[in-house]
Amino acid sequence: MSWLVKLYPPAWRRRYGRELTELIAAQPASFGTAIDLVAGAVDAWFNPQSSTTAMAADAKGAGTMVPKMLKLRCAGYGPEVTAADSRKAAAVTIGGSLALVAASMWAMAYYGRNPYFDSLLTMGWLLPFLFSQHYTTYKGRPARVQAVLIGVPAVIVTAIALAAAWINSN
Amino acid sequence: MARRDDVADLDEFGRFAEPALLILVSLADGPRHGYAITEDIASFAGVRFGPGSLYGAIARLESRGLIEALEAEDRRNPYQLTAVGEKALRARLASMQVVAKVGQRRLASA
Numbered sequence: 001m002s003w004l005v006k007l008y009p010p011a012w013r014r015r016y017g018r019e020l021t022e023l024i025a026a027q028p029a030s031f032g033t034a035i036d037l038v039a040g041a042v043d044a045w046f047n048p049q050s051s052t053t054a055m056a057a058d059a060k061g062a063g064t065m066v067p068k069m070l071k072l073r074c075a076g077y078g079p080e081v082t083a084a085d086s087r088k089a090a091a092v093t094i095g096g097s098l099a100l101v102a103a104s105m106w107a108m109a110y111y112g113r114n115p116y117f118d119s120l121l122t123m124g125w126l127l128p129f130l131f132s133q134h135y136t137t138y139k140g141r142p143a144r145v146q147a148v149l150i151g152v153p154a155v156i157v158t159a160i161a162l163a164a165a166w167i168n169s170n
Numbered sequence: 171m172a173r174r175d176d177v178a179d180l181d182e183f184g185r186f187a188e189p190a191l192l193i194l195v196s197l198a199d200g201p202r203h204g205y206a207i208t209e210d211i212a213s214f215a216g217v218r219f220g221p222g223s224l225y226g227a228i229a230r231l232e233s234r235g236l237i238e239a240l241e242a243e244d245r246r247n248p249y250q251l252t253a254v255g256e257k258a259l260r261a262r263l264a265s266m267q268v269v270a271k272v273g274q275r276r277l278a279s280a
Contacts (some may be wrong), residue, residue, distance in 0.1 A: 016225050019247055023204045023221045033220050040222020049233035 001029045007041035011052045050083040081136050089132035096128025123161045130154050180262055189219045189227035194236065194251060201240055203249040204228070222234040231255065 002021045005013060027033060044052075104121040108114065130150050138146045173210070183190045189211075196202060196210040204224060212218045219227075228249065231237040236255030240248045 001200040012229070016229065018203050018245070020221055020225050020248065023208065023224070026205050026206075027221065033222075036220025036222040038222070039228045040220075043222075043226050044229070049229040051229050 001034060001037070004034060004037040004041070007038060008044050009048065009052070011048070012044045015052045047132040081139060085135040089135040092135070093128045094124070096131065097125035100124035100127070115168040116162065118167040118168070119161040123164075125159060126157045127154055130157070136167060175176040180258065183227065183230050186223065186227040186230055188217075189223050190231055190236075191259075191262060192219075193227055193231060193249075194255055194262075195251060197237060197251040198256070198259060201248040203243070203248045207249070213229070241250065267276070 002024050005021050005024070008017065008020075024033070024037070044065060048061050099122065104117045104124065107120075108117045111117075130153050133150060134146060138149055139151070180187050180190055188203045192215055193207055195214070196207045199210070202210060204221075208224060228237070232239065232249070234254075235252055236258055237249045238252050241265060242252055
């Protein structure tokens with residue numbers, strides 16, 4: 001009946017498996033014991049206890065992983081983004097958006113209202129936001145990779161804006 | 171009846187509350203390993219818990235710091251009561267004693 005111990009989670013077995021196996025061996029096998037073990041295994045899966053989870057974490061070297069994960073979390077779940085990087089990203093997003101709004105308003109005033117300028121006014125902020133990721137999400141990645149990761153979405157956004165303007169003008 | 175905070179721990183054990191209490195009582199007499207706990211409980215309470223129930227309760231007691239494992243002896247891990255466990259056991263027994271006294275008094279006057 002000791003094979004029923006295999007129904008328990010691995011972390012649980014590492015902590016109590018040997019003791020449980022010895023206890024099973026010391027008792028007469030019965031249907032009731034089998035049911036009790038199955039119920040215990042179900043409970044162990046659904047209600048993991050810290051005495052087993054802590055041991056599993058130690059076994060996997062999480063003693064060092066947890067501080068690393070916390071460090072990454074503080075840094076924004078990815079590259080080490082400093083406060084200065086965040087400020088630069090915000091400046092690119094806000095500054096770029098304002099510049100594009102100003103440009104589109106100037107164009108409208110100079111050339112008259114135009115669906116293409118409307119599109120630029122509406123969706124223009126997405127482009128500076130994409131470029132701001134150079135300082136955050138894609139920080140530290142090779143320039144070519146950044147060019148693709150930022151350039152491709154930028155082209156797609158521009159194409160959508162132009163297509164919307166074209167549909168609007170026809 | 172309002173429960174004391176230090177008693178609430180065992181109430182959280184659900185179906186493992188009874189084996190947990192009996193394990194604490196067993197360990198109040200000194201450290202024991204799983205098989206010895208089972209035999210001891212059978213002798214003083216007349217109940218023999220299955221291995222799954224026993225270790226489900228042991229895992230909960232150990233996780234909450236009410237018992238702790240000692241160094242393995244002959245491939246067996248004895249457990250002993252901690253100070254927190256002793257406090258919880260005393261509180262639970264005192265609570266049970268109050269209920270028992272009230273019940274006995276009412277039965278006597280019935």
